[in-house]
Amino acid sequence: MQICRDLPSLRAATAALRADGQRLAIVPTMGALHDGHLALVAAARAAGADAVSASIFVNPLQFNANEDLSRYPRDEAGDLAKLKAAGCDLVWMPPVEAMYPPGSATVIEVGGPSAGWEGDARPGHFRGVATVCCKLFQQSQAEIAAFGEKDWQQLQVVTRMVADLDIPIRILPVATVREADGLAMSSRNRFLSAEERATAPVLLRVMTAAATAIAGGAAVAAALDDGLARLRAAGFEPDYLALVEAETLKPLTARRADGPMRLVAAARLGTVRLLDNIPVG
Numbered sequence: 001m002q003i004c005r006d007l008p009s010l011r012a013a014t015a016a017l018r019a020d021g022q023r024l025a026i027v028p029t030m031g032a033l034h035d036g037h038l039a040l041v042a043a044a045r046a047a048g049a050d051a052v053s054a055s056i057f058v059n060p061l062q063f064n065a066n067e068d069l070s071r072y073p074r075d076e077a078g079d080l081a082k083l084k085a086a087g088c089d090l091v092w093m094p095p096v097e098a099m100y101p102p103g104s105a106t107v108i109e110v111g112g113p114s115a116g117w118e119g120d121a122r123p124g125h126f127r128g129v130a131t132v133c134c135k136l137f138q139q140s141q142a143e144i145a146a147f148g149e150k151d152w153q154q155l156q157v158v159t160r161m162v163a164d165l166d167i168p169i170r171i172l173p174v175a176t177v178r179e180a181d182g183l184a185m186s187s188r189n190r191f192l193s194a195e196e197r198a199t200a201p202v203l204l205r206v207m208t209a210a211a212t213a214i215a216g217g218a219a220v221a222a223a224l225d226d227g228l229a230r231l232r233a234a235g236f237e238p239d240y241l242a243l244v245e246a247e248t249l250k251p252l253t254a255r256r257a258d259g260p261m262r263l264v265a266a267a268r269l270g271t272v273r274l275l276d277n278i279p280v281g
């Protein structure tokens, strides 16, 4: 497994792979890897990539002033060992100055699915995500990029950007990997106390109940209000629990028959903000 920390070495490595006729995939991450990330590596391979690269870059541009970038978990040695065991061929781990050299002045602003939800909770977040993903796609010259459905809105934002900017890469969505009790794996789960960890799976249970009720014909507002009340009773501070159009993230006040729907949620448990989403119907 090759490790590249500067752009010239990444270019040389990817050029050699491409000269060999290999189809490249990229798995963008911020490190502190778990089985959800490794599922992206496996999915990229299964989708036809001959060589899979992963990027590890904690992107300052997607954290706003209220978010503690320095608290983001980091485990370089552990991450490299996991990627190697998962059969990753190349790891791109640039320092911040290599990604954003002095004088950098271009950002990507995606409209549409960036609006609302995480876009409201984390102003500027999707601008940072879109900008770094666009750069990662250019840098890696990959044909496939794997993204987890766990970050549903991010997946839609990146898909929209690639379509709008005619970027020749296929976005590969990968199903959310969960712990045995249903909690979506996330690097931030390690900050849950034992008590919070025991409560955390209630989020998926409440979402599943709401999705089942809505699919069965219950009034959307009542099902969502009931879910929010159940989350508060369990000790969560919910940011939102909403029914949306799956691709645009537009809120729905009633079931739609003309396309897929998704239930999206974000809720704080102590200092940790949990995100999840499931299909409806």
Ligand SMILES: Nc1ncnc2c1ncn2[C@@H]1O[C@H](COP(=O)(O)OP(=O)(O)OP(=O)(O)O)[C@@H](O)[C@H]1O
Pocket: 028, 029, 030, 031, 036, 037, 039, 040, 146, 147, 148, 149, 150, 151, 174, 175, 176, 177, 178, 184, 185, 186, 187, 188, 189
């Ligand atoms: N449980 C999961 N199942 C599938 N994909 C996942 C899962 N968790 C993260 N991913 C995906 O891995 C990629 C990198 O995500 P990231 O490094 O932010 O991990 P994370 O665990 O979501 O971290 P955070 O705690 O910051 O949300 C994204 O495409 C994300 O959707």
Ligand SMILES: CC(C)(CO)[C@@H](O)C(=O)[O-]
Pocket: 028, 029, 030, 057, 059, 062, 129, 132, 133, 151, 154
């Ligand atoms: C896609 C990503 C790696 C961009 O920094 C990040 O938002 C993430 O880890 O989901």
Ligand code: BAL
Pocket: 062, 151, 154
């Ligand atoms: N997993 C999405 C990246 C972030 O939380 O900043």
